[in-house]
Amino acid sequence: MIPPTGLPSGNALRDICVRELLSVSISASAIDRLIKSPAYQALLPEAVLQLMGSTIGRSVDRFVARLLKDAKVNEVHRYIAKNFSRIFTTNFDLCFEKAGAKQSVHLHGSVENPQSMQNQVFRLGKTAEAENRAFQLALHQQILLVIGYSLRDSDVIKSLNEHPPKLILYLSFDGSPPEARRRIHTNIRVAKGAAE
Secondary structure (H helix, E strand, O other): OOOOOOOOOHHHHHHHHHHHHHOOOOOHHHHHHHHHOHHHHOOOHHHHHHHHHHHHOOHHHHHHHHHHHOOOOOHHHHHHHHHOOOEEEOOOOOHHHHOOOOOEEEOOOOOOOHHHOOOOHHHOOOOOHHHHHHHHHHHOOOEEEEEOOOOOOHHHHHHHHHOOOOEEEEEEOOOOOOHHHHHOOOOEEEEEOOOO
16 A cells, blocks of 8 residues: 555644644643534635634745645655646645656645645635636546545636536545535546555
C-alpha cells in the first residue's frame, strides 16, 4: 500500500488551524468541544478560516502555507505527474510540481502565493480566473478522473455543468459517491479504493 502524503483534508486543515491559531486565547478543552460539535463539523473549512482571518488577519494564510509547504510527494503523485500531461488540482500544496508534472494548474491557489489560496469564503471562485478557464476548456467532452477530492466546491460544480465532461470517474476511498452528485449534470461512475 502506498503511504499517504500526510496532507490534511479540508476539514482536518480547518481543525488544525483552529487548534493551533486559537489555542493561545481559548482553552484546549473548549476547542475540543467546539471541534466535536455537529454544528461545527457541518461548516465548510473556508467559512471557519474566514471567521478566523477576520479576527487574526493574514496569520491564517501564512500558517496554512507553512503547514503545506513541505508536503511529501508519494508514488501516486509521481504516477499522475508522469502519465498525465495536464493536472488540475484544488490542493494548495506543490506535490505534483515536486513530482515532475509538466503542467499543474491550481484552481484554488497555492502555497507559492498564500494570498491566492481560496481558503476563505470571500475568495471562493475569485482568485483563479485564468486557471478556471483553462479547466473549463480542458474538460469539455473529455473524461475527467477525480482522485482525493470531495467535488463540493460550487465554482468547480459550475464549471462541470457549463462545460460538461463526457464522463466523471470518481475514486472514493469508501465507495460512496460525492454528496454533490445531484447538482452535477454529468454521469459519475464511482469506484471504491485508494489512489494506488
